[in-house]
Amino acid sequence: MQRRNEVKDAGFKRSLLRTEIIKTIWNYYQNTSLEMLKISEAFERHHIHSRPLDHFALIDLPSPLSGIKTLKEIFTHLGYVVRGEGYLPEKQNGFLWLAEEGCEELPACQVLPQVVVADFCLDELPVHVRNIIEKYTQHIKPAPLLLIHDLIKQALNHDEAKKKCTQVILSYLAGRDWPLPTRYDYELVKEFNELLSWVLVFGRRPNHFTLSIHLLNHFSNLNEFHTFIQTHAQLSLNQEGDQIKGNRQAGIEQGSTNGALETVLLADGAIQIPTSFVEFVWRYPHTKSQDEATLWGDYFTGFVSDHANKVIESLCVE
Secondary structure (H helix, E strand, O other): OHHHHHHHHHHHHHHHHHHHHHHHHHHHHHHHOHHHHHHHHHHHHOOOOOOOEEEEEEEOOOEOOEOHHHHHHHHHHOOEEEEEEEEEHHHOEEEEEEEEOOHHHOEHHHOOOEEEEEEEOHHHOOHHHHHHHHHHHOOOOOOOHHHHHHHHHHHOOOHHHHHHHHHHHHHHHOOOOOOOOOHHHHHHHHHHOHHHHHHHHHOOOOOEEEEEHHHOOOOOOHHHHHHHHHHHHOOOEOOOOOOOEEEOOOOEEEEEEOOOEEEEEEOOEEEEEEOOEEEEEEEOEOOOOOOOOOEHHHEOOOOOHHHHHHHHHHHOOO
16 A cells, blocks of 8 residues: 555656646747747737647657657656657658656646657658758767656655756757758758758757647637637638648647748858747547547547648748
8 A cells, every 4th residue: 555655646746747847848938939929918818818738849850869769758757658650751750749647537628738759761861961960960969868867756856856857858858959050051951841951940949839729618619719819819820731620520620820930040141930830729529529528538639640741831931
C-alpha cells in the first residue's frame, strides 16, 4: 500500500511539473505570436475567458544530435506517450504526436495539449539542399537530456529544481543552436522546401498552438468561429485546400490563420517571413453526441496528414 501511494504521489508531482512546463511554453508562444494576441483581445472583449489547447508543434533539423527522437525523449521524460505518427511527403517531413499519460479518462477540458514533434528526411532532399542543412547542423551540440532527466527527478520535491528544469527545457525548445543562415542559403532551401527554410531560421520554437473550439461553449461549429475571428480579430485565414480541412466523417475539422509577415534579420540581411500562426480544431466524438462527450477519450484524438500538410502552409510566404 505504501509503495502504491508513493507511485501515485510521484505521478501527481510529475503531472504538476508537466503542467508548469507546458504553461511556460504556451506563455512563450503567446508573447511571440501577433495573431494569438489579437485573438486573446477579441476573446476578452466578448467575455470568452477559456483557452482550451489542443496541441502545439515543434520541428527540428535532423542530425545525429537533434531531431524527432530527441524532442520525443524530452516529452516522454515528462510523462507524455506516443499516440501516432504521420508523414508529409511534399515537405519531406515526418512527425509524431504525444499525449500525456492516462488522459483518456480525464475530462477533455483538463488534459494538457498534445505535442507534435517533427523533423525532415535528409535522404529525400536534393544534394545542394542537404549540403546546406548539414553545414548548419554541424554546429549542433548534444541536447541536455541527462540534465533534463535528473532535473525532473529533483523537481518532484524541490521548487528550485523545478524552475531550473523549466528553464533548461524552454531554452532548448525555443532555441536554435546553429548560426543564422545567410540570405543566399535561406533562399536556396526555401525554393525547394519552405517549411525547412522556416526551421533553418527559427529553430525548434513552437510554430503554432491550437485552440480546441469544440470545448468552447460560445460556438456551435468551426465555421461560426472562423467568422468571429475574421470579424473581431481582423485576421485572414488559410485557404489552402479550403478554409476548413476535414469533416464529421474524418472525425476532425481544422483551420488556421495566415501567419503574419514580420521582418527578421538573417546573417547578412533582413527577410519578410511569418513567425508563427494559430490553428483551430473541432474534434467530433466517436459515438456520443457533442453534448454528451466529456472525456478526452470520447473524441477523435488523432491527426490527418493531408490536413496537416495544408495547415502548415500558414507558415509559407504568399
